[in-house]
Amino acid sequence: MFDDIGLNAKKAEAEDKSKQKELWDDPKKAEKVLKELKYWTDLEDVWKGLSAKAKDIEELGHMVEEGSTEANELETEFEQLENAYQKAHVKLLLSGPYDKRDAILVLSSGTGGVDAQDWTEMLLRMYLRYAEQQGWKTTVTEKTMGAEAGIKSATIEIKGMVAYGFLKGEHGVHRLVRLSPFNAKNLRQTSFALVEVLPIIPEDEGVEIDEKELRIDTYRSSGAGGQHVNTTDSAVRITHLPTGLVVTCQSERSQAQNKSQAMSVLKGRLTQKLLEEKKEKIEELKGGYREAAWGNQIRSYVFQPYTMVKDHRTDQETSQVQAVMDGDLDDFIEAYLLKSK
Structure with a gap:
């Protein structure tokens, strides 16, 4: 099972790196390799648990009557197993050159005046909540307040295994539609904010800066x-x-x-x-290039007259707007990673 999904190979590669004698000459590199090994070891444990659970469900499936309470409970367990499988499978898709790096998020308010600045602050809170749920460490390294409300910009440093890999799909324009609390007539307002997701690159790697x-x-x-x-x-x-x-x-x-x-x-x-x-x-070679302009939002968040969050790249959507704003981004992030694999 593990060979089929490539987990054995990834773990073996990390183990080989950890056994190299010269590794300990560079403490930072050693720390990075040990983190990677722990990541694959933990993921292997998850897969083993899922495999055992799947076997149990299969065996019990032959013993229960169709339509019975036990069968319904088993179906619920199977759905939970499927969700857990997808979450674990997504982690195997993170094979980009910077996917296992820490990340920097830069948020900037766009068109929409005070509403856009308020929206940018709401996104800041959303990403801080998401990072907290993942067990990642966050530091707000820059924040420029708006004159009336919200923020003009903010920068967050996020430290956690595969932080960049999970967050890279959030890079782009995010659109908010709601009845403006800053408008005397409470009119419908559309606001935009730009989210940049950057990998944290050590000084001795990546682009050289003169x-x-x-x-x-x-x-x-x-x-x-x-x-x-x-x-x-x-x-x-x-x-x-x-x-x-x-x-x-x-x-x-x-x-x-x-x-x-x-x-x-x-x-x-x-x-x-x-x-x-x-x-x-x-x-451009494929004929699909589009300029990265404000009209090319990756996701829309509609608060009024109805509630919906929709990702325009994957068509993933939900009516649970408040849950999303509280950091429940898993479904959107997983859908993006699965589509772009």
């Missing part, structure tokens, strides 16, 4: 309403001159720490840019 191509500005960190939260120029803004990409960080007290965080985000953005350019070239 410091000569950077403009680094420092300024005082500020909180809500523009008030200064410290008296030193610890906040950092880095501009990558060849691409025009701009990254800011003001969450740490030290300028050096903020610079390090900002460089991590910049490296992730440049890596993501290269991945997207490669994908766009392939799509």
